[in-house]
Amino acid sequence: MSSRTDHSEATVVWRGKMQVLLYLVSVFGLFGQYRLTPLPHPDDELVLPTKPAQNDLSLATKYLEQFYSFKADPMGRRRRSRPSFSSKLKDMQSFFGLNRTGTLNPETLAVIRTPRCGVSDVEDYSHRRGNRWKRNLITYGVGRYTSHLPVNTVDSLIASALDVWAKASPLSFLRSYSHQADIMVEFFRNDHGDSFPFDGPEGTLAHAYGPGEGIGGDVHFDEAEAWTAGPKGFNLYIVAAHEFGHALGLKHSQNPESVMYPTYKQRKTHNLLSSEDIVNINTLYGPRNKSPSPSLRFNWNNPSNPWYSGSFFPVSLKEICNPDLTFDAVTTVGEALFFFRDKYLWIKHNNQNDIKEGPISNFMPNIDRQIDAAYWVPQRATAYLFNGTIFWTVKGSQVKGRARNIKSFGFPSWVQQIDAAVHIHRTAHTLFFTQHLYWRYNEHFKSMNDSSPRNISEDFPGINGPISAAIYKDGSLHFFVGSDVYKYDIKQKEIIGAEKTTSWFGC
Ligand SMILES: [Zn+2]
Ligand SMILES: [Zn+2]
Known part of the structure; x- marks a missing residue:
C-alpha cells in the first residue's frame, strides 16, 4: 500500500498528466505565468563581471516575466505594442503597496528578493470563471516526499493544511493512495517535467495548478528549500495552506494578512485564514454550514x-x-x-x-x-x-x-x-x-x-x-x-x- 513504491504506475500517470498539461498550455496559457527559462545558477552570478545594478535589473526582469506577464525583448529593444519594464514594475509596486515609481528602488528590490510562491500575481481569471471543483469531496495524495521531514510529519502537515480550507467551506479531503488523486502533492528539485523548473534554495518555494483534470489541482514543492514544521526555515504547513488555496481555485491576494499573499511570511499557525480568504473560498464553494432547508x-x-x-x-x-x-x-x-x-x-x-x-x-x-x-x-x-x-x-x-x-x-x-x-x-x-x-x-x-x-x-x-x-x-x-x-x-x-x-x- 506504499504510495512511493509503484514507480511504473506513477510514470504512466505522470506521462498522462504531462499530455494534459501540454494541452492546457496550448489552450489556456496555464494557470500562472511562469519563468520558462531557468535562472542562472547563483554561483554564476557571483563570478560574472557585471555591476550589481545589472544583476538587480536581470533579477527584476525575470521576476516581472514570471509574475507580471512581462515580455522582455530578446534583443534588448522594446516594441511599442508591449508594456514597458517600467509600467510592469509599477504594476508590481501597486500590488505590494509600494510607491509606484517604476524604478528599482531598495524597497522594491527587497520584495523581489523575498522567497515566494511560483504562481503569477496577475493571472486573469475572467476566462476561467467558475473554475472550481464540481464536488465537495476532493481526494489528495502525496507522491514524492521531502528528505527534510519525516513521512508522518509531512502527512500530518498536509492534512492540517487541507483542514484549514475544510473548516471554512463545505469541502472535505480524502487521502488517496492511487497517484490519481485530484490534488497530488510532490516534492521536486529543479527541472521536474512541467516546464516550470524550481530554482534551488529560496526564490520560488512551490507552485500549484488550479482545479481540473490531470495536473489540475496538483501542488509541487521545491525540494531545495529547508522545509520545517516549526518557526525556522520554511514552514511546510503555511506554504501548503497557500498552495492548496490555488489548487481550490484562489488567486493571489494583496492583503498581507491573507494566506494567499504571494511572498512567504511566518504566521501564527492557528486561524491561518484571514476574513478575506474565508469570503473568497465561500464565494467559490459556499459557506461551511448550510442550515437544513x-x-x-x-x-x-x-x-x-x-x-x-x-x-x-x-x-x-x-x-x-x-x-x-x-x-x-x-x-x-x-x-x-x-x-x-x-x-x-x-x-x-x-x-x-x-x-x-x-x-x-x-x-x-x-x-x-x-x-x-x-x-x-x-x-x-x-x-x-x-x-x-x-x-x-x-x-x-x-x-x-x-x-x-x-x-x-x-x-x-x-x-x-x-x-x-x-x-x-x-x-x-x-x-x-x-x-x-x-x-x-x-x-x-x-x-x-x-x-x-x-x-x-x-x-x-x-x-x-x-x-x-x-x-x-x-x-x-x-x-x-x-x-x-x-x-x-x-x-x-x-x-x-x-x-x-x-x-x-x-x-
Ligand atoms: Zn501562490
Ligand atoms: Zn511543478
Whole structure:
C-alpha cells in the first residue's frame, strides 16, 4: 500500500498528466505565468563581471516575466505594442503597496528578493470563471516526499493544511493512495517535467495548478528549500495552506494578512485564514454550514420523550437523499442511530426507514449547540455528546448534570475539538479522533491510553483524518469522511466497503 513504491504506475500517470498539461498550455496559457527559462545558477552570478545594478535589473526582469506577464525583448529593444519594464514594475509596486515609481528602488528590490510562491500575481481569471471543483469531496495524495521531514510529519502537515480550507467551506479531503488523486502533492528539485523548473534554495518555494483534470489541482514543492514544521526555515504547513488555496481555485491576494499573499511570511499557525480568504473560498464553494432547508423544520408536535415513543413522523426523504450530505456526528443509541448535523438531529431505528427528526433541543432541551462527536456505552445506556471542549452525558433522553470539560478524559488543553468518537464495547475502549490523530480511552479504568495520541493513517491504513463521524456496528467500524462511509475491519486493518451516507437512509 506504499504510495512511493509503484514507480511504473506513477510514470504512466505522470506521462498522462504531462499530455494534459501540454494541452492546457496550448489552450489556456496555464494557470500562472511562469519563468520558462531557468535562472542562472547563483554561483554564476557571483563570478560574472557585471555591476550589481545589472544583476538587480536581470533579477527584476525575470521576476516581472514570471509574475507580471512581462515580455522582455530578446534583443534588448522594446516594441511599442508591449508594456514597458517600467509600467510592469509599477504594476508590481501597486500590488505590494509600494510607491509606484517604476524604478528599482531598495524597497522594491527587497520584495523581489523575498522567497515566494511560483504562481503569477496577475493571472486573469475572467476566462476561467467558475473554475472550481464540481464536488465537495476532493481526494489528495502525496507522491514524492521531502528528505527534510519525516513521512508522518509531512502527512500530518498536509492534512492540517487541507483542514484549514475544510473548516471554512463545505469541502472535505480524502487521502488517496492511487497517484490519481485530484490534488497530488510532490516534492521536486529543479527541472521536474512541467516546464516550470524550481530554482534551488529560496526564490520560488512551490507552485500549484488550479482545479481540473490531470495536473489540475496538483501542488509541487521545491525540494531545495529547508522545509520545517516549526518557526525556522520554511514552514511546510503555511506554504501548503497557500498552495492548496490555488489548487481550490484562489488567486493571489494583496492583503498581507491573507494566506494567499504571494511572498512567504511566518504566521501564527492557528486561524491561518484571514476574513478575506474565508469570503473568497465561500464565494467559490459556499459557506461551511448550510442550515437544513426551512421545509425540514416542520412543527414537532410532541417533543416529550420522543426517543422510543414509537411515533414516527412522515418525512420527506428529499433532503436526506442529497448525495453531498455530511454529518457532524453519528452514534448508535440502543437500537437506533443518531445523525447530527448543525443543530439538527435525525433518528433512524434499526432496519426501518422511518426517520424521526428535528432540532436537537426538541429531544434534549438543554443542548442548544451543534454536536461535533458522539458515542454510546451500552453497558451504561449512556451517550456522550461533544461540542468544542465540552461534553454532555445523556441517559434516556435526559441530560445528566452540567456540561463538563473534555480535560476530564485526559485531553491536553491544545485539543479544542473532537471530530468523531466511537466506543468499541468488545474492548471497552473509546476512540476519539482529532484531525489526523486519534486517542484511545479505557472506559473501564477511565483513563487515556499512554500511547495516545497516535496517527490515524498509521493504525487505520486507508483512513485519513479529519473524520466527520464514526460508529461501531455489527462488529465493524464505520468511518464517515465527508459524504462517504468506509466500513473498516479492525482485525484485518483494511477498508472492506464504501458507500455514500445517503445509503444509510435507504436512498
Ligand atoms: Zn501562490
Ligand atoms: Zn511543478
